[in-house]
Each structure stands twice: as C-alpha cells, then as structure tokens.
Amino acid sequence: MEKLMIAGGHRLSGTVQVSGAKNSAVALIPAAILADSTVTIDHLPNISDVGILRDLLEEIGGQAELNGNTLTVNPQDMIAMPLPNGKVKKLRASYYLMGAMLGRFKKAVIGLPGGCNLGPRPIDQHIKGFEALGAKVTNEQGAIYLRADELKGARIYLDVVSVGATINIMLAAVRAKGRTVIENAAKEPEIIDVATLLSSMGAKIKGAGTDVIRIDGVDELSGCYHSIIPDRIEAGTYMIMAAAMGDEVVIDNVISQHLESLIAKLREMGVKVETNEDQVYIRSPREGWTSVDLKTLVYPGFPTDLQQPFTSLLTNAEGSSIVTDTIYGARFKHIDELRRMGANVKVEGRSAIINGAVKLQGAKVRATDLRAGAALVVAGLMAEGVTEISGLEHIDRGYERLVEKLNNLGARVWREKLDQEELKEVESS
Ligand SMILES: CC(=O)N[C@H]1[C@@H](OP(=O)(O)OP(=O)(O)OC[C@H]2O[C@@H](n3ccc(=O)[nH]c3=O)[C@H](O)[C@@H]2O)O[C@H](CO)[C@@H](O)[C@@H]1O
Numbered sequence: 001m002e003k004l005m006i007a008g009g010h011r012l013s014g015t016v017q018v019s020g021a022k023n024s025a026v027a028l029i030p031a032a033i034l035a036d037s038t039v040t041i042d043h044l045p046n047i048s049d050v051g052i053l054r055d056l057l058e059e060i061g062g063q064a065e066l067n068g069n070t071l072t073v074n075p076q077d078m079i080a081m082p083l084p085n086g087k088v089k090k091l092r093a094s095y096y097l098m099g100a101m102l103g104r105f106k107k108a109v110i111g112l113p114g115g116c117n118l119g120p121r122p123i124d125q126h127i128k129g130f131e132a133l134g135a136k137v138t139n140e141q142g143a144i145y146l147r148a149d150e151l152k153g154a155r156i157y158l159d160v161v162s163v164g165a166t167i168n169i170m171l172a173a174v175r176a177k178g179r180t181v182i183e184n185a186a187k188e189p190e191i192i193d194v195a196t197l198l199s200s201m202g203a204k205i206k207g208a209g210t211d212v213i214r215i216d217g218v219d220e221l222s223g224c225y226h227s228i229i230p231d232r233i234e235a236g237t238y239m240i241m242a243a244a245m246g247d248e249v250v251i252d253n254v255i256s257q258h259l260e261s262l263i264a265k266l267r268e269m270g271v272k273v274e275t276n277e278d279q280v281y282i283r284s285p286r287e288g289w290t291s292v293d294l295k296t297l298v299y300p301g302f303p304t305d306l307q308q309p310f311t312s313l314l315t316n317a318e319g320s321s322i323v324t325d326t327i328y329g330a331r332f333k334h335i336d337e338l339r340r341m342g343a344n345v346k347v348e349g350r351s352a353i354i355n356g357a358v359k360l361q362g363a364k365v366r367a368t369d370l371r372a373g374a375a376l377v378v379a380g381l382m383a384e385g386v387t388e389i390s391g392l393e394h395i396d397r398g399y400e401r402l403v404e405k406l407n408n409l410g411a412r413v414w415r416e417k418l419d420q421e422e423l424k425e426v427e428s429s
C-alpha cells in the first residue's frame with residue numbers, strides 16, 4: 001500500500017492533458033455486454049475502476065483486452081453468471097451490470113455496489129425502472145436478483161434525478177419490446193456519451209441530455225467503435241489546482257461547456273479563465289481570492305464531485321464561504337482532514353462554513369473517498385511543508401497518472417510505501 005507525498009508551495013505552469021471520463025467509462029464498459037460482436041472503446045482512463053470492470057466482463061465469460069487506453073470487448077460467449085460478491089463491491093458502477101445483463105439475458109444477480117461512501121446511496125429508482133420494464137427484483141442477502149420473462153417498454157418517472165438510474169434504465173430498455181420513456185431523467189454529459197455508444201450499436205434513443213428520454217427497443221445490437229468524452233471532473237480538479245497554485249496553466253482536452261458552473265465560480269473569485277474549443281486557460285491572482293457561496297446541483301449546476309476539491313481552494317479565500325451539497329448532504333469527510341492542515345471550517349447540516357484566509361500546513365491526512373482525496377491533493381499543493389495522504393486507493397479510482405501530470409506542471413509529488421505502523425493503522429481502521 002502506498003501514500004501520496006506532496007511538498008507544497010510550488011507554483012504550477014504548463015499544459016495538462018485530461019483523460020477520458022471515469023463516469024462514462026464505467027457505464028460504457030458494461031454496455032458492451034449488450035452487443036453481439038466486438039465493441040472497441042477508445043481513450044479510456046487508466047484507473048482502477050476500469051480495470052475492475054474489465055475483470056468482471058471476463059468473469060462472465062467475455063474477452064476484454066485492455067491495450068493502453070483502448071478496450072476491446074468480445075461479448076459473444078458471455079453468460080448470465082451470478083456476481084453476488086467479490087469485485088462488484090469495489091466500485092459504484094457495478095450496478096450497470098444489472099441493466100446490461102437484464103437487457104441481454106433477461107436475468108442477473110449482482111451484489112450491492114461499493115464506491116465512495118458519501119452517506120446513503122440508495123438504488124430504489126434503478127429498481128423502480130427495472131420493475132416497470134417487467135422485471136421481478138429481489139434483494140437476497142445483499143445481492144440484487146433480477147429476472148424477466150420479457151422486458152416491455154414503459155413510461156418511468158424518476159422521483160429523484162439520478163445519473164445511475166437514468167443510464168441503468170436505458171441499458172435495459174434498449175432491448176425491451178416497444179417504447180420506454182424516462183421522465184425527470186438526469187442530463188449529465190456522461191448520459192449522452194452512453195446514448196451515443198448505444199446508438200452506434202443500433203439502439204434507438206432520442207432526448208439523451210434532456211429530462212425526457214425516449215427509447216424504442218430493438219431485437220439486436222451490434223459491435224461498434226466509440227471514443228469516450230473527456231473527464232469534466234478531472235478537468236475541473238486541475239482547474240481548481242491551477243486556480244490555487246497556477247501561474248499560467250492550460251487544461252487540454254476539455255469540453256468547457258461541461259464546466260460552466262465551475263468557470264463562473266472561479267471568475268467570481270477573481271481567477272482569470274479563458275476557454276477555446278478544447279482548452280481552458282487559467283491564471284490565478286496567487287492570493288486574495290474573493291470568497292463565494294456555492295450549492296451543488298444536478299447538471300448543469302455545480303457538480304457534487306467538485307465540491308470537495310473546491311472547498312480546499314476556499315480555505316485561502318478572503319472572507320467566509322458557505323458550501324452546501326444538495327446531492328449528498330454528508331459529503332464532508334474531507335473537512336476533518338482539512339482541519340488537521342489548519343483549515344477553519346465547520347459543518348452544519350448539509351453545509352460547510354469556511355472561514356478563509358488561512359495558510360494551510362502540511363500534515364498526515366487520510367483520503368476517505370475519491371474526491372476527498374482530490375481535495376487533500378489541492379490542499380497539499382497549497383500548504384507549507386510536506387503533506388502525506390494515505391487512502392491512495394480511493395484517488396486511484398479516478399485520476400490517471402496523477403503524479404506524472406502534477407510533476408509535469410511543476411509540483412513536487414511522489415508515492416511512497418506505507419511503513420509498518422501506518423499499515424497497522426489502516427488495518428485497524
Ligand atoms: C459512477 C457515477 O457516475 N457516479 C456519479 C453518479 O453517482 P450515482 O449515479 O450513484 O448518483 P445519482 O445521480 O444516482 O444520485 C443523485 C442523488 O439521488 C439519490 N438517489 C439515487 C438513486 C436512487 O435510486 N435513489 C436515490 O435516492 C442519491 O442518494 C443522491 O442523493 O452521480 C453522482 C451525482 O452526480 C456523482 O457524485 C457520482 O460521481
């Protein structure tokens with residue numbers, strides 16, 4: 001097991017390349033189950049979630065070859081192998097195996113998913129959707145059993161706007177008989193990316209990216225080639241790092257329209273942000289940023305996945321900021337760790353109140369989830385002295401070549417093995 005070491009205070013400059021989107025990748029890979037021939041997915045991020053999903057496709061009998069950033073999946077020999085335990089528990093997106101296997105085999109057994117612990121993360125809307133399509137769904141000892149004689153298109157109103165439920169219902173509905181309409185659907189760019197892949201396979205989907213998606217089921221879906229969209233959350237994280245420590249930083253391979261809410265907030269703080277077709281340019285005023293209040297919302301609102309790293313930036317803004325997470329009201333595990341670094345932040349209900357103008361100090365901290373990790377990396381870059389971040393396995397779920405990308409920008413970051421005492425601490429926690 002390793003930890004991330006950051007010698008803080010180094011200015012950043014240059015260009016950083018954004019990888020393919022994690023939250024697309026983790027849906028596109030299960031979607032390949034639905035095809036009857038080879039699916040090639042290009043520009044996948046080299047992160048642990050992708051490796052685990054590849055392994056899961058092999059567990060159900062597929063051939064899934066990862067060459068650099070390209071995954072080739074031959075789904076022909078796949079079977080409806082039950083996956084009640086094991087790797088499915090290591091990530092959130094294993095829930096997409098439910099929709100994809102239900103679509104192809106009309107049955108699936110999938111253990112309840114893992115992923116970031118952000119407080120309760122129910123999947124009732126996924127299940128409501130599968131049931132509306134005609135599946136019988138039961139929860140037996142922590143695994144979801146799904147079975148349908150036939151899937152039939154239906155009108156499904158989501159009570160909660162959910163990315164996962166929207167995609168999962170799409171995955172099953174492309175192979176249902178007749179028309180499915182998802183109302184109050186989520187509109188995130190990753191949903192459009194998944195709909196694009198499914199359409200290339202022959203699915204009939206209209207309205208992805210709006211809150212009403214219409215799907216006309218088809219009898220078969222073929223193989224295809226798909227190139228994934230850039231990761232707006234990784235891009236946003238580097239934008240926040242650049243705002244914190246950047247002289248002049250170019251973030252390359254970005255769709256800036258995906259990040260309008262972040263760009264608006266950075267500008268409100270006094271950070272210079274310019275955009276062109278596929279780049280964002282950031283110049284930070286170095287210090288004296290204005291504090292801002294912020295609420296996370298469903299897309300195109302401010303993404304909850306950037307709330308944690310943005311909070312770190314606000315610790316050094318002039319004045320107080322209030323950050324409210326309306327999506328995951330308990331997504332504040334990073335705050336205790338930021339306090340160890342000297343931050344003056346308190347949590348009240350769904351909000352963090354940040355008293356800014358604090359110079360953070362390097363400390364030993366723990367990433368409890370993926371974006372808490374990103375928040376601590378931002379803090380470590382800003383801090384005086386060395387920051388040691390354990391829980392690196394969370395960060396590895398979502399950031400490809402983080403150390404290399406940061407060092408290319410002028411940061412001083414490296415990985416080190418945990419010593420015996422630290423290993424004991426991890427084991428007992
Ligand atoms: C793999 C992936 O894409 N993960 C992203 C996805 O997670 P995920 O798809 O799991 O998140 P959802 O969009 O489903 O969750 C949004 C809200 O709806 C609630 N909810 C969701 C489903 C459900 O059946 N019932 C229910 O009540 C959740 O508790 C949460 O409060 O979107 C989140 C919100 O943008 C992001 O933080 C995650 O990075």
Ligand SMILES: C=C(OP(=O)(O)O)C(=O)O
Binds near residue numbers: 092114370371
């Ligand atoms: C919460 C996240 O991921 P997951 O849903 O995969 O746990 C995230 O990407 O910030």
